[in-house]
Amino acid sequence: MAAENRGERKIISISSKRQVTIPQRYYELLGFGREAECILRDDGIFIRPVKEMQGEFAEQILEKLIEEGYSGTELLSKFREKSKKIRPAVESLIAEADEIAADGFCIPIDRLFSSEDD
Known part of the structure; x- marks a missing residue:
């Protein structure tokens, strides 16, 4: 991701089934596919695409x-x-x-x- 996009922030909703939707721009920019990796860090969750x-x-x-x-x-x-x-x-x-x-x-x-x- 280009340096100018780092720190970009977007509020997303969580469904009743604990599901989130990755904004399309982020999805495309980061190259998400069918899987994402979810990492627990300090007081947050880090989600990144799983590279095939x-x-x-x-x-x-x-x-x-x-x-x-x-x-x-x-x-x-x-x-x-x-x-x-x-x-x-x-x-x-x-x-x-x-x-x-x-x-x-x-x-x-x-x-x-x-x-x-x-």
């Missing part, structure tokens, strides 16, 4: 399965099985990174790229 990971690792998964000797319908079945594991694994890594960041753990950039000899 479909296809990002497809080629690597297929190469590995072919190397393992799969083909035909068995290849398709194994591909679907492996593909379903990508999103949970990435979400776990993101959650772990968020925890580390929340704890204030960081390495100064000069130490990150220096060698022991420096």
